[in-house]
Amino acid sequence: MTTTPxxxxxxxxxxxxxxxxxxxxxxxxxxxxxxxxIVAAGVLTIATLGFIGSYTAVTDLATTKGFGDFAHAFPIAxxxxxxxxxxxxxxxxxxxxxxxxxxxxxxxxxxxxxAFNAAAA
Numbered sequence: 001m002t003t004t005p006x007x008x009x010x011x012x013x014x015x016x017x018x019x020x021x022x023x024x025x026x027x028x029x030x031x032x033x034x035x036x037x038i039v040a041a042g043v044l045t046i047a048t049l050g051f052i053g054s055y056t057a058v059t060d061l062a063t064t065k066g067f068g069d070f071a072h073a074f075p076i077a078x079x080x081x082x083x084x085x086x087x088x089x090x091x092x093x094x095x096x097x098x099x100x101x102x103x104x105x106x107x108x109x110x111x112x113x114x115a116f117n118a119a120a121a
Contacts, residue, residue: 051079054113057120075113082109 028036055075062071085106092099 054079054117058113058116061116061120075116078109078113078116082106082113085109 058075058078059071062074067074085102089099089102089106092102
């Protein structure tokens with residue numbers, strides 16, 4: 001078994017940045033950058049269309065259940081909760097203070113969104 005001297009651990013936070021690189025990286029080539037742009041555009045398109053469809057379905061469901069004016073904010077509140085829980089989970093994990101219940105909360109909200117969309121279908 002080998003040990004690493006204190007202060008030389010891989011991925012230890014340094015003054016140069018949050019995480020020290022473990023190996024020098026090669027710059028991306030032009031075709032790789034183009035592929036990343038295509039993937040990013042596709043992901044944004046799918047996410048936008050999915051959000052619009054889900055927003056419409058959940059808003060209609062909330063309206064029929066008597067949510068009143070809050071029916072339009074309800075799907076946004078659920079999706080914002082998912083994003084907030086996951087972002088906070090990532091931040092705390094990065095700071096080495098994980099709190100797994102945040103991830104479970106995001107999963108619960110995701111399951112609720114799926115259930116609401118299914119109920120609206």
